[in-house]
Amino acid sequence: MEETESFCRKAARDIAARQEFPFLLRLRNGDVLVGAAGLVRGDWSVPKFEIGYWLRTKFIGHGYATEAAKALTRFARRHLCVRRLEIRIDPRNARSAAVARRAGFILEAALCQDARDNRGRLRDTQVFVKLF
Secondary structure (H helix, E strand, O other): OOOHHHHHHHHHHHHHOOOOOEEEEEEOOOEEEEEEEEEEEOOOOOOOOEEEEEEEEHHHHOOOOHHHHHHHHHHHHHHOOOOOOOOEEEEOHHHHHHHHOOOOEEEEEEEEEEEEEEOOEEEEEEEEEEOO
């Protein structure tokens, strides 16, 4: 409960400051947490944001990430008037790239050794974009 409360308080601050827009993904018919998604790393001078998403393992492959990416795209366009959305993906994560494509994003760039993975090793990044 403490972690959930902390997440919600930080999310409320970020949304009020228009810095990030985090959301928890829950099943419609209950209190089951599916994952999280949001608009992160915004730049209001463009304006642009990056979409990020994470799912609990047992909910992968059911379309929830695609549904979240499409909903965030609509939200960003209608309510934030963004001109550019990005989804940055480790190319080893084929499922995440498929989500980006199903949500209507196109591969714009492949960056070599530009980030570290969760084990601290250098990794590449694919940048999928949608322009408005």
